[in-house]
Amino acid sequence: MLHPTLEVLPNPESRSTEEREKLLVDPGFGRVFTDHMAVAIWTRGQGWHSAALTARKPFVLDPAAGVLHYAQEIFEGMKAYRAQHGAINLFRPEQNARRFNASARRMAMPEISEEMFLEAVETLVRADRDWIPDGEGSLYLRPFMFASEAFLGVRPAEEFTFCVIASPAGAYFKGGKSAVSLWVSDHLNRAGPGGTGAAKCGGNYAASLAAQAEAYEQGCDQVVFLDAVEHRWVDELGGMNLFFVFDDGRVATPPLEGTILPGITRASIIELLRRRGVEVNEESYAIDQWQADARSGRLSEAFACGTAAVVTAVGRVKGRSGDWTIGNGDGGTFTAAIRNELIGIQRGLVEGPDGWVRQVRR
Numbered sequence: 369m370l371h372p373t374l375e376v377l378p379n380p381e382s383r384s385t386e387e388r389e390k391l392l393v394d395p396g397f398g399r400v401f402t403d404h405m406a407v408a409i410w411t412r413g414q415g416w417h418s419a420a421l422t423a424r425k426p427f428v429l430d431p432a433a434g435v436l437h438y439a440q441e442i443f444e445g446m447k448a449y450r451a452q453h454g455a456i457n458l459f460r461p462e463q464n465a466r467r468f469n470a471s472a473r474r475m476a477m478p479e480i481s482e483e484m485f486l487e488a489v490e491t492l493v494r495a496d497r498d499w500i501p502d503g504e505g506s507l508y509l510r511p512f513m514f515a516s517e518a519f520l521g522v523r524p525a526e527e528f529t530f531c532v533i534a535s536p537a538g539a540y541f542k543g544g545k546s547a548v549s550l551w552v553s554d555h556l557n558r559a560g561p562g563g564t565g566a567a568k569c570g571g572n573y574a575a576s577l578a579a580q581a582e583a584y585e586q587g588c589d590q591v592v593f594l595d596a597v598e599h600r601w602v603d604e605l606g607g608m609n610l611f612f613v614f615d616d617g618r619v620a621t622p623p624l625e626g627t628i629l630p631g632i633t634r635a636s637i638i639e640l641l642r643r644r645g646v647e648v649n650e651e652s653y654a655i656d657q658w659q660a661d662a663r664s665g666r667l668s669e670a671f672a673c674g675t676a677a678v679v680t681a682v683g684r685v686k687g688r689s690g691d692w693t694i695g696n697g698d699g700g701t702f703t704a705a706i707r708n709e710l711i712g713i714q715r716g717l718v719e720g721p722d723g724w725v726r727q728v729r730r
């Protein structure tokens with residue numbers, strides 16, 4: 369696939385070092401944005417064109433743009449990390465490019481070459497490298513694509529906009545909680561068989577928000593979705609995959625059957641554990657079994673994982689049929705160890721499998 373060369377147009381109004389440093393003190397998640405963005409346009413018959421790195425600015429969008437009506441939109445989430453000796457690392461970014469294209473196919477959108485995806489991401493990281501927080505923080509990168517054609521008929525759009533923005537990030541959960549609490553969504557579904565659950569499209573997140581609001585009302589941090597048919601099998605959280613650790617050393621995670629997102633963190637954890645000889649089963653786990661196993665102590669830990677949240681212990685689960693606590697409710701040593709290993713690999717402090725870390729060229 370041919371791709372246009374990206375024109376680099378630096379932002380003449382980039383913020384001063386002083387302003388930037390103030391914003392980097394406590395960026396939280398998704399609130400602070402850098403000075404640039406990468407963009408490209410796709411038009412039917414022409415393919416990708418007008419690729420550029422420019423000042424970050426609002427889009428000019430026709431009120432009839434497809435995305436505003438029929439939600440033809442996909443996105444990715446990835447991070448750039450400060451590593452030793454001034455290096456900047458990306459973690460398995462080609463996996464994000466591949467998943468982006470898988471999402472594009474499901475949503476009847478054009479694919480983008482892996483090279484163009486990576487060039488857009490890396491050019492933005494290079495331009496905004498000073499926005500990568502020191503210490504535990506990272507630069508969260510958000511590639512996305514949406515239907516920008518002005519047309520109200522219901523069909524795949526004939527013009528799309530691809531964009532990458534960047535946001536310095538600290539912990540996803542306020543206060544860097546050691547364990548989060550989950551609300552079981554037993555009637556609001558996120559995804560069903562044949563639906564878009566495995567695609568990273570905005571619509572999945574829109575569908576999750578009423579349940580997420582319920583979770584907040586119930587005093588919980590996140591919502592855990594069950595399968596849409598039986599409301600029995602654990603799927604995933606609104607923005608994270610789930611793992612279960614048993615007292616006999618086995619680990620389980622829900623299988624990829626089209627309704628959950630194939631997380632890159634999930635795949636990486638499975639690979640790291642299996643290399644170490646840990647038995648990891650990708651198998652369905654029933655919500656009542658989860659409750660019973662937590663009560664009996666057979667389940668020793670549970671954790672959520674994803675780019676934004678990294679690895680976060682699940683301490684407590686609350687549903688209409690009761691509440692339960694996992695272990696002492698504060699996370700355990702297995703979760704802490706896998707979290708540290710992953711962070712170590714991402715920052716180049718621990719050697720990971722070949723090819724997992726990609727250094728951004730200067």
Ligand code: PLP
Pocket residue numbers: 445604605606607608609629630631632633634673674675676
């Ligand atoms: N599941 C959902 C619904 C997500 O939004 C995410 C975050 O991207 C994940 C799982 C974890 O995916 P990854 O590990 O690739 O970030």
Ligand code: COI
Pocket residue numbers: 444445446607608674675676677
């Ligand atoms: C991510 O971890 O990148 C996510 O997409 C989760 C959430 C911020 C949507």
